[in-house]
Amino acid sequence: MTSSSSLLNHARTTLEDALRLLASSPQTQLAYLSEHELGDCADELALDLYDAVILIEQFVHSGEVSEGVFQAAKDVDVQLHRMSGREQSNLWTRRALRTSLHWKEVRRLAKKAMRTL
Numbered sequence: 452m453t454s455s456s457s458l459l460n461h462a463r464t465t466l467e468d469a470l471r472l473l474a475s476s477p478q479t480q481l482a483y484l485s486e487h488e489l490g491d492c493a494d495e496l497a498l499d500l501y502d503a504v505i506l507i508e509q510f511v512h513s514g515e516v517s518e519g520v521f522q523a524a525k526d527v528d529v530q531l532h533r534m535s536g537r538e539q540s541n542l543w544t545r546r547a548l549r550t551s552l553h554w555k556e557v558r559r560l561a562k563k564a565m566r567t568l
Contacts, residue, residue, distance in 0.1 A: 459516075462503060462506035462516075463507075465499060466500070466506075466520075466524055467568060469499040469502075469503050470524065470564050472496060473527060474558055474561035474562040474564075477549045480493070480496060480548050481545055491543075492543070493542075493544060493547065500531065501528060501531075503524065504524050504525055508521060519567050524564050526563075527561050530560055531557060
């Protein structure tokens with residue numbers, strides 16, 4: 452396996468795992484935070500997707516990943532980015548994972564993105 456195909460496999464796995472977690476129920480997301488001792492740091496849920504989007508983009512240019520897959524993942528990333536910033540820190544709490552319409556939209560977009568994989 453070449454290093455390029457190894458990196459592509461890593462990028463795809465990272466993307467799939469990140470989308471699966473972001474598409475999951477609030478209970479699953481909260482369990483993930485607890486299992487990884489992340490406390491109230493819901494932003495950790497977004498970081499793997501951010502990394503995956505950066506990795507996947509280079510494979511779009513080479514034709515190894517479709518533009519549709521990239522755009523669907525990017526849509527989730529954009530939604531998460533819209534939720535960012537100090538003034539919206541309340542969206543990155545355990546409570547917000549359970550109750551926020553913003554997180555409901557993240558889940559919807561993540562499920563949609565998973566259908567493109």
